[in-house]
Amino acid sequence: WIKVRDKVHVFVADDKFHPLKEEIYDKLDMLMPQMKMAGYIPDLSFVLHDVDDESKEQCLLHHSEKLAIAFGLISTTHPVPVRIFKNLRVCGDCHAAAKYISRIAAREILIRDTNRFHHFIDGICSCGDY
Secondary structure: EEEEOOOOOOOOOOOOOOOOOOHHHHHHHHHHHHHEEEEOOOOHOOOOOOOOHHEEEHHHOOOOOHHHHHHHHHOOOOOEEEEEEEOOOOOOHHHHHHHHHHHHOOOOEEEOOOOEEEEEOOEEEEOOOO
16 A cells, blocks of 8 residues: 555555546556666566456556555656565565656655565665665
């Protein structure tokens, strides 16, 4: 979840119910080519579905952390950090993506998961990539 303007926004993987879903998915679609150009390679091992690689990549793109990050980017302005809270451990692919997004968007991203705080600045995480 992410709190913006005193309102909590909860996301689940492949969320289709948020009022700004179009803008959120558009933001992710805009970020993905930039991330890939910067060196990001989706880690398909984090998708458990038995589907083709393109579908796995779409599943990864729609993880709750990425949806929350995209929402934070479109709902706040620089220099406000994007702060996300997660009730599970952040997956390795979302961790890698957050590093790239922090550099591309020039935004500080903080993710609190069940194990630690991840503080992403300019493509580097404070956890040392656990």
